[in-house]
């Protein structure tokens with residue numbers, strides 16, 4: 475006898491430039507899937523993000539790398555809607571669309587600690603809070619170009635006056651910025667990148683000659 479399909483109750487959104495996606499992104503997606511008991515996680519590469527100063531790699535590459543990084547995880551959907559938008563793309567709009575698609579579900583917005591600290595600078599952040607529960611993984615304080623140094627402490631979230639659910643995962647000393655800098659001088663299949671970039675992403679970067687000049 476066929477069993478009834480369980481309704482979708484818990485939906486996650488995990489946004490990012492993913493330029494490129496790395497092993498910390500993957501660990502965060504896995505933590506969210508397991509610890510929040512998600513029925514589906516929308517991995518959402520951004521369009522040309524309003525808060526990123528630099529020009530991102532082409533959306534088709536970032537989408538393909540997300541397929542490579544997360545495609546084998548159960549219940550993950552690589553969601554292209556933000557990359558298809560013209561003009562700036564706002565999380566509040568995306569969450570409103572997800573709310574309409576899943577009217578009964580609890581929505582979670584999955585973030586790293588740096589984004590929680592910056593959250594009140596987001597466009598319509600109050601609306602974001604009304605649409606989704608924030609689920610936050612800690613991150614070392616040295617983000618950006620310094621991120622591969624393994625000696626930085628945890629981000630202090632004790633002063634944050636926003637409601638959020640903590641996600642547990644081992645601290646990950648990785649950022650896409652530091653990876654791009656490394657990839658400008660080393661091939662993507664260099665063993666020093668093994669623990670930083672999923673193998674399938676490294677192969678895609680090699681085949682498409684990405685990140686060969688500093689950004």
Ligand code: ATP
Nearest residue numbers: 489490491492498585586589613646648649650651
């Ligand atoms: P960049 O260095 O280019 O700013 P990034 O490594 O911070 O990139 P994003 O694509 O901007 O990666 O991040 C997407 C999401 O993943 C954000 O919520 C970010 O906080 C989170 N994240 C990225 N790296 C880590 C990490 N090492 N630990 C925890 N969360 C992380």
